[in-house]
Amino acid sequence: MTRLPTYFVSHGGGPWPWMKDQYGPTYAELEASLVDIKRQVGVRPTAVLVVTSHWETDDFTVSSGTAPGMIYDYGGFPPHTYQIRYPAPGEPQLAARVVQLLNDAGQPARLDAERGFDHGTFSMLAPIYPEADMPVVQLSIRHGYDPAVHLAAGRALAPLRDEGVLILGSGLSFHNLRQFGPGGALASNAFDTWLQHVLLELSPADREQALLHWSEAPYARMAHPREDHLVPLWVALGAAEQEAAACVYHEESFFGALTVSSFRFGDAAA
Template sequence: MELGMLPTYFLSHGGGPWPWMKTEFGGAYDVLDASLRDIERQIGGKPKAVLVVTAHWEGGDFTLSSGAQPDMIYDYGGFPPHTYAIRYGAPGSPELAARAQALLQEAGIAAGLDAQRGFDHGTFSAMYPVFPEADVPIVQLSLKRGLDPLAHLAAGRALRPLRDEGVLIVGSGLSYHNLRAFNGAGAAASHQFDGWLRQAMALAPKERAIALMNWDRAPAARAAHPREEHLLPLMVALGAAEDDPATVVYHEDAFMGALAVSSFRFGN
């Protein structure tokens, strides 16, 4: 089934291997889980493939995972033993990796391929609720070291044609990411920054892009993101759908008891 031009997403992917720890977390992830499970309905079916811009991978240049059967990367610590044996068996797509690399290079953006890169938890913890049968090919795109917002916006612009080719572009990060205050201590900062972020998303496209390029001037910006790797996937998702309206598809005011967090869709 042809889905037409697909929207893009910026998803707050939660903490660690949460989809495999629902008992331990109680209902803490119920709202996030429901929002992720609704994505297939929103886009009208399964895409041909997913390009995940992951906050958990940085390269000197943008780099794409190009293996046919990616392994797993358990890039977290302190979780139960069974979470280090998780298998999310979605295939990779060497073809999509090469196509995305070509689009970036045509735009003058250096891009490499890594056939050994496995799925990190920014990918498998976000994609498992969306496609639990692991039957949609996934390619990961790294961030570019230096974390320049404009460079990531430009990468998104270059990748925009994928939306017409059945590829769902997903930026996977967190709208609040200060692990030292991932509790009540971060409540005020998370609410200030999340409120600004949702207001910025409602701006006209040009003003929205300008606001996000200057995100570090927002209220509580550095308290919410001491280092911005979990915010930068948003810039790629926005760049690929720069003229499209933004919709809040997930929001909580008391995530993990106190934090404000959100996810966004760009396009219908």
């Protein structure tokens, strides 16, 4: 079995794949980068584990239903975006495996058979697997956003990469909704420059230390007033902590002014 890379994906806003008439080319570069993930992976995964920034719990929680429903966790969008269906199946066996790995590593975890797909999952997956035939399991992030806890969770989940599971952390490298536009240009660029340096240039040990102290980065709290959309990065990196990173999406004019990026950890297919 091929060892699969892991990803941190900037997932965009709301149900954007279903709003191309409204957004025009706004998401063209992001969409192209997501489509290319399938090529980079090179093989068909057995399933996808999405670490979603849109699900916060006290203990790690894993979606375990066989046919997850939909969670329209956004507001003010056109009526048709509340009828979206992304009918990918769940994978209860994988969900149980995730809980086992986390519990064995001292990270309390439980199953949730009722949890549906949130937009951090279905909007990001739609370009990668448009047929919605890939089994999908979601993992929550933990309240408190402790970097060490989430890096450790990723470490515990690393064996899944040798079992054909694609681990995707779904967040956004800049997430300050009050500064979505020209007001966020400086902060998003400065924080992204720091993130690129840390992930692409530092040694694995120094990279981890920098992320443990991410709030000391330039414009950190302007880029992430709440770091929920950064947390999935730590899990994705933890699952491939000794491996090289690559930037797989970088845009400096997102919503006209913002700098955002996505990253892969581990090698792409030849």
